[in-house]
Amino acid sequence: MSAPAVLSRREFTVGGLLLAAGLAAGCGGPSGSPAADRTLRIGQYWPPTSLDPAKAGGESQFFLQPAYDPLIVRAADGSYQPGLATAWRYLGTGNTAFEITLRDGVTFSDGSPLTAAGLKASIEHFRKSAGQAAAFLAPIATMTATQPLVLRLTLNQPHPLLPALFTQDYLAGDVISPAGTGAPADLATRTSGAGPYVLLPAETVADDHYTYGPNPKYWNAAGRFYDKITVKVLPNENTALAALKTGQVDVVAGSYAIAGGAKAAGFAIASSPAIVMGLQLNDRAGTLCPPLADVRVRQALNYAVDRAKITAALLGEYGVPVDQPSAPGQDGFSEQPFYTHDPGRARRLLADAGHAGGFALPVVIPSAPGFPGDLAQAIASDLQQVGVTLRITAKEPAAASTALTEFPASTMGWGVLPAYFMGRGLWLKDAIGMNPFHSSDPELESLDRQAAAADGATRPGLDRQIVRRVVELGWFLPVCLSPGLLFYRDTVGVDPVPGKPFPSVAAWHPAGRA
Template sequence: MSSAAVLSRRDFAFGGLLLAAGLAAGACGAPGSEPATGRTLRIGQYWPPTSLDPAKAGGESQLFLQPAYDPLIYRAPDGSYQPRLATAWRYLGTGNTAFEITLRDGVTFSDGSPLSADGLKASIEHFRRSAGQAAAFLAPIATMTTQGRLNLRLTLNQPHPLLPSLFTQDFLAGDVISPAAVAAPAELATRTFGAGPYVLLPGETVANDHYTYGPNPKYWNAAGRFYDKITVKVLPNENTALAALKTSQVDVVAGSYTIAGGAKAAGFKVASSPAIVMGLQLNDRAGTLCAPLADVRVRQALNFAVDRVRITSALLGEYGVPVDQPSAPGEDGYSEQPFYDHDPGKARRLLAEAGHAAGFELPVVIPSTPAFPGDMAQAIASDLQRIGVTLRITTKEPAAANTALTQFPASSMGWGVLPAYFMGRGLWLRDAIGMNPFHSSDPELESLDQRAAAADDRARPALDRQLVRRVVELGWFLPVCLSPGLLFYRDTVGVDPVPGKPFPSVAAWHPAG
C-alpha cells in the first residue's frame, strides 16, 4: 500500500494500484449500508501475494504482510518515525557506516518465539540470503554484532543513510520474522510468523483468492489492534471492485483514477498518495540499438517535445501531477524548478545540432497491463511525431516485457516514489537492480550519490537535489506525470491519510470514530 514500496518491474507496473475483482456484483447499495458484522475489515486487492515470506515477497504483498508483521520502526502517517519493535536506533559516528538498534523487551512472536538481538540478526540474514528485493538495500551490511540480549550493531562496508526508513513498514526488511521460522523456513511462503497484531488463519484462507487474519493472542500491544478479523480479497478487475464496494462486500479497495469518478459519485471517501512516476525509460544511452540516443542532445530533445501538462490532464484529470523528474513533491530530491518546459522548437533545434534533423525511429516495449495504459504511450508518440521521431510500440505480457529490456532501446516507466538513495540503487546507478539494463554510468552521478550516502540529515537534501537534477540533465528518462495511489473506502473505516504522504499501514486502519 505504501508508495515507498520495494523495487521490481511488477511493483512499478502500479504498486500503488492494488485493484479488485472476483466478487460477484449484486444490486447496488448506498455507501455505509449493511456494515460488516462485528469488527471485521474487508479489503479488495488487485495482486495476490507472490509469497508470504517477507524476504521473498514483492511490494504487492504488503497488504498481506502488514497485519501480521510489526516493523522495527513505524513510519507514522505524518512521515515521522516512531518506536515499534525497536525502541531506539542511531547511527554511530559519522559517515553512515555503523548503526545500532535497541529492541523492545517482552515481545513474543505469534509462534511463541521471543524477540531478541540474535533473532533480529537471523531475520536480517534471511532477507540477505533470500535475494529478494530488500536484499540489495541490505547489501552494505558487513557485520552484525549482538550487544546483549536486545541490542544489535550493524557495521557497513559503504554508507547507507536510510536504514531507519528501510526498517519501517514501507520496506519489507522492517518485517521481523520469528527465529524459529527462519530456522525452518518451509512454511514461510504460506503462513505468517510475525510479531504483529494479527496472524493468518490458514483454515479460512484460500491462496490467490482470499486471506483471513485473526488476532495474534501474543501481541505485545493489544490496545493497538482495532479489528477482530481482517480479510483481503484478491480482485483483479477494478470495475468489479467498485461494484463490490457499492454492495457492501468490501469496505476498502485500492484503485486507479479510472474508477475515481464513480467512487466519488457514489459517496465513498477518496484518499490519494503520490505513488508512481510514469513515462518512458531511454535505456540505450550508448546508442547500441538506437544510435541517436547516444547523444544527450537527442535525449533532451525528446523531453522538450512532450507536453506533460496536456497528457496529464487528459489521462489523469485532477489526480495527476506533471513531472519532468524521477521524484515527487515532498521528497528531498525534488526540485520546484522544472528543467524541461514543453518546447517543440527547442527539441527540433537540438535534434538538428545532433545531426538528426530528419528524425528517427525509436522502438519501445510496454507491458500489456492497465498499470501502463496504452493511451500514455500513444500520447507520448503523438508529441514525438511532431518533431520527426516515430515511436514504434511493442506490447508484451508484463513478465516478457521485463525480460526484453535489453532488446529495446526504450521501455515503459512506472516507478514507485522513493528517496533518491533507494531510486539510485534500483534505477540509475551502474549496477542498479533491473532498471539499468545496459549498465549506463556517469562519473558525476556516481560521485554525487556517494557524497549524499555519507552525508548527515542536514546536508543530504541539497545533495539529493543535485543528484536528481543530474539524472534529469542526462535525459536518461522521459518522465511525464505522477500518478497517485488511490483508496476508496466506506465511511465506517478510519484510514487517516495525510495529504502528500504514503498511506498508513493497514494495521493502523480502524473503525471510524
C-alpha cells in the same frame, strides 16, 4: 504503491503502495452499518507474490502488515515511531555503523521471543532472499548482538536510510520469528510475525481471500482495532467497486479508472501520486539506436512532450505532470520544472545533433490493458511532431521486463523512493534491473557517494543535485505521477495525511476511534 532488487517491474508498472506520496483524503461516503463482528474487509487487485516478507513485493503489503510489526513505525504524518525497536541510532559519522535496541517482552505469534540474535537471523533471511529489500541490505558487513536486545550493524559502505528501510514501507523492518527463519519454506503460506494478527489458514484460499485473526501473544493489544481482517483478491476493478457499493468490502485499493465511480457514489478517496510513469531511454550509448548516444537528442525528446496535456487526458484530477524522477515532498524534488513543452527547442536540438530529419525509436511496453499503452501512444503523438517515430512493441508483462536489452527504450513506472534507493535500482552503474546497459556518469556516481555519507542536514541538498543531474543527462522521459488510490466506506478510519504515504493497514480503525 515498488523491484529488480529494488522493486519488481510489475510493482513499478502497476504501482503497489510503497512510498506513496501526495495523499488527499475525501470525506463522507455512504454509511454501511459497522460490522457486528468488527471485521475489516479489504479488496486488493493483486494476490501476494509470497507471504514471506523477504520475497514479497509491494502488492503484498496489505497481506503482511496485519501480521508483522516493523522495527520502526512510519506514522501517517511521516514521523518515525518505536515499533519492535524502542531506539535506533548511527554510531559516529559517515553512516557506516548502526545500532538497534529492541522492545523487551515481545513474543512472536508462534511463541518465539524477540531477541537481537533472532533479529540478526531475520535480516540474514532478507539478505539471502531475492526480494526488494535484499539490495538495500547489501552494505551490511557484520551484525553483532552486543546485548540480548541490542544489535549492532557495521557496513562496508555508507547507508543513510536504515531507519526508513526498517519501517513497514520496505518490508525489511517486518521481523520474522526465529521459528519462521528456521523453516523458511513455511513462510510462503503462513505468517510468523509479532503483529496484531495472524493468518488463519483454515479460513484462507490462496489467490482468492486471506483471513487474519487476533494474535493472542501480541504485545500491544490496545493497538488492535478489529477482531478479524479479510483481504479479498478482486482483479477486476469494476467488480471491486461493486463490492464496495454492496458492503462486501470496506476498503478497495484501485486506480484512476474507477475513481469517478467511487466519487459519484460518495466514498472517501485517499490519493497518492506514487508512480512515476513515462519512458526509459535505456540505450544511452547508442548501441541499438545511435541517436540516443547524444545528450541533445535525449533532452530534445523531453522538450517534445506535453506533460500537462497528457496527464490531464489520462489521469484527470489525480495525476501530476512531472519531468523528474521524484515527487513533491521528496528531498530531491525541485519545484522548478526542468523541461517545459517546447517543440521548437526540441527540433533545434535534434538538428544540432545531426538528426533534423528525425529517427525511429523502438520501445517495448507491457501488454496490460489501459494505461501503459495509452501513455505510450500519447508520447508517440508528441514525438511525431518533432520527427521522431516511436515504434511500439507490446509484450506480455514478464517478457517485456526481460527484453530491456533488446529495445533502446521501454515503459517506465517507478515507485517513488528517496534518491539513495532510486540510484541503486535505476541509474547507478551497478543498479540492478532498470539500468540494463550499465550506463555510468562520474558526476552522478560522485554525488551519490557524497550523499550516502552525509548527515541529515546536508543530504537533501545533495539529493537535489543528484536528481538535477539525472534530468540533465536525459536518461529518462518521465511524464506524470500516476496515483495509488484507496476508496473506502465512512465506517473505516484510514487517516491519510496529505503529502504522506498511506498509513499501515494495522493502523486502520473503526470510524470515530483513533
